[in-house]
Amino acid sequence: MLDGCSCLVLLVLSIGIAGVNGQLDFLGFINIDCGLPIPSIVDNGDTSGNFQFLSDEQFIDTGINKQISSLHSPEGLSNLYLTVRSFPNGTRNCYTFRSLTVGNKYLVKGAFFYGNYDNLNVAPIFDIYLGVNYWVTVNSIVDPFYFPEIIATATADYLQVCLINTGKGTPYISWLQLKELETSMYPTVDSSQSLVHVLRFNLGASYRHLVRYPDDHHDRWWWSQTAHTWLEVSTNSSVGNPDPEYDPPSFIIQTAAFTSSTKEALQIPWSSNDPSTKFLVVLHIVEIEDISKIDFREFDINCNRDRWFESVNPGRHFTRINGKNVTANWVAFQPTGYTSYLMSLEATARSTLPPLLNSIEVYKFANATGVPTDVGDVTAINAIKENYKVTRGWSGDPCIPIDYAWTGLRCTIYSNVPRITHLNLSSAGLTGELISFFGNLTALVSLDVSGNDLSGALGTYLDQLVALKYLDVTGNENMSSTLPPGLEKRQQDGTLTFKSKIGEFTQQSKKKKVPVVLIAVVGAVVLLLLAVAIILVFCLRKGPDNQIYTPRPNENTGSSPLTNNYGGNYAYSPAANISHGNNAGQNYANISKPSGSGKGMLNFDNRQFTYNDLKQITNSF
Incomplete structure (x- = not known):
């Protein structure tokens, strides 16, 4: 593996050429240098490919520009890492790549170099989302230089890279890159799942630490990997077949590594925090040695205790698996269920040559099933945001x-x-x-x-x-x-x-106010007239000696609608709404026990009447 110094040397390399209007350039790239003070096109200091980057001003409207500490900018460090954009405000801040093609696949890559830009000397930890789906956690303590990648399908005509403040420090970013891929590449990527880069190794080329653009026109980074027991071989001949699925650069299949004997397996490990994570492993296998007629190379491919392929016999332009020719110069499988993985190529018993491998790619599948907000709503609310400058x-x-x-x-x-x-x-x-x-x-x-x-x-x-x-x-x-x-x-x-x-009040309430008042007034008048009628009836039915006459029960009605026997000294309140309809007997909620002062009672000549008195007075009316 590369040490920290080797990684630092590689940082002087650039990413690609960007279109000046923020859209894809003629090579399919958008390259953004984050934290530049003014919109501009900036040379990143790499003369090998004439690479240039855009300022990020046209891709985001939040955050502040910062420069890293001079104590953390070693000689030879690319200009790309001298500035960052920091996001002290807001929980989520997003870059937007526009004018993309719905359904196309894109490789998105970022870079994060803290460089003590805030003079706090406390490296933050924060999350990155691609649109509405979690991508990765940036831990600047563990990885001072961090370069996450993801391959995803655009479900709209834009993609957003969002930095999420999780309360463990202020998010920041050094640069961003987007590269359009052919739709035939990485066939497992679709609208429901993406691929997050885990490792990508070029074997057999220890003399060259990194293969990238222009050798890989997608600017995938192929890091050199070796072991002290491995041997290396290379060729200048054209080998391999066209590969629309993974399109490896010719440089990485013109080199290979193999073990020193058939008894030694060629092994590559990686790990996972979650045993439920599923991985995609792609092995590029091309025979580049001149093998004599008496020699034979054949091996099995295992991962942990699982055997994925048996009797793999690589050739220059085809590979045989279990005695059958396949046109591809690669094999792919999807292991899961572990937290530690060990991919192992092991020679078969009849093989006279040790196992060989040109390169390996490992990705983990990322759920992309988060459904974004309705497109019409997004367009409308963003227009509102822009028009009123909502902050x-x-x-x-x-x-x-x-x-x-x-x-x-x-x-x-x-x-x-x-x-x-x-x-x-x-x-x-x-x-x-x-x-x-x-x-x-x-x-x-x-x-x-x-x-x-x-x-x-x-x-x-x-x-x-x-x-x-x-x-x-x-x-x-x-x-x-x-x-x-x-x-x-x-x-x-x-x-x-x-x-x-x-x-x-609301217009609704205002329009209803008049009819409500009218109903209340009419109701009060009706109650008043009813009370007067009761008094008149009472007065007319008094005898000369003020005795109360008790007329016969109403022959038509049969009995009083006052069917509830409350007992005791209850009085009828004049506020009660007497009804002779089907709800008779239900509107006597205001019948209440009298207090010592007689409040709430209906008094005649300062006399309190019992319930029986009232029945007699009204003749059970």
Whole structure:
């Protein structure tokens, strides 16, 4: 393995040529130097390939530019590592690669060199997401120079690389690169899963530490790997067949390593923190030695206790496996279930030559099933963000991951797709008119833009918000309070609450206030008339000596609707709403025990009546 000094020497190399407009250049690259103070194209100091990088200003609108400490910039360090962009504010900050092709595959690579840029001498730990899916954790303590890679499919016309603050230090980044790949490459990559780089070794070329662009036109980095018991062989001849699946550079299959005897296995280890992680292992195997007719090379391929291939017999332009020719010069398998892996090539009993290997790629599968927010919602909310210059840490996907949803937004999953249902932009400093993109947030249930300085009319585009139940525009003194026809109709039928002026009730409540008051007045008059009628009846039925007459029970009704026998000295309150309908007997909630002062009682000549008295007075009315 390479030591730290060797890695440092390699850092002077660059990445590729970038288009000046932030789109893919003619080689399929976008290269970004993070932390440059002004938008520009910058030579990174590598003269071998005329590589240039763009400033990151056009790819992100958050973060601050920093320079690494002079004490941590050794001689020969590439200009790419002298600056970083740091993100002290916000939980999530995202770079956006635009103008991509939906369904195409892209290799995304980043670089992280802390360099004590903040003079705290405390290397941070933070997460990286590709869009809404977790990619990797950057641990600058363990890896002072860290170069994560991922191969992914674009599900939209853009990809976002997001740095997530997990509370263990401020995220930062040195540079980013995106390279478009042929759609035939890495066939296991699709919209549901990506490949995260684990290792990529070039065997048999210890004299060259790294193979990359232009030898690999995808700029994959092939690190030299050797062991003290391995032997090396190389050739200048053309070997191997065209390989659309993995497209290895010819340089890495023109060298190979093999063990010193058939009794020694050629082994390469790696590890995993999670035994459930599944890996993709790709072995490039091409015979480049001139073998005599009496010699024969054959070996099995094992990983831990699992045998993946038997009797592999490599050739210059084909490989035989179990006696059958295969056109490919590679084999691939997907081990899982362990935390430590040992890939082993072991000669068969009849082989006269030891096992041979040209190169190896190992990736781990990464779940890419996180569903981003509805494209229409994303377009609309980003237009709102840009128009009003919203500075609330809005970066990345608005809804997903849910822990990092934008401030002021609430989202709901409809048919497995996140939709923006609540938008609160109150006191957000909005000025001008309410732009039509609000009408494109068609799943909105609640919209609050109160406390701003908005003006103009509420446009008919808001009628597109068919799910809207709450709209608050109070505090916008120059904004019209007239609803468009569709919303006005829904406000009138009570399905929309609309607030439009400071200190006012909702328009819905305002329109209902008059009928409610009218009902209350009519009810009070009816009760008053009823009370007067009772008094008159009482007075008319008194005899000369003030005796109370007890008429017969009403022959038509048979009995009193007062069917509940409360017992004791209960009184009938004049507030009770007497009914002779089907609900008779249910409207006597105001019947209550009298207090010592007689409050709540209906008094005649300062006399309290018992329940039986009342029955007699009213003749069980």
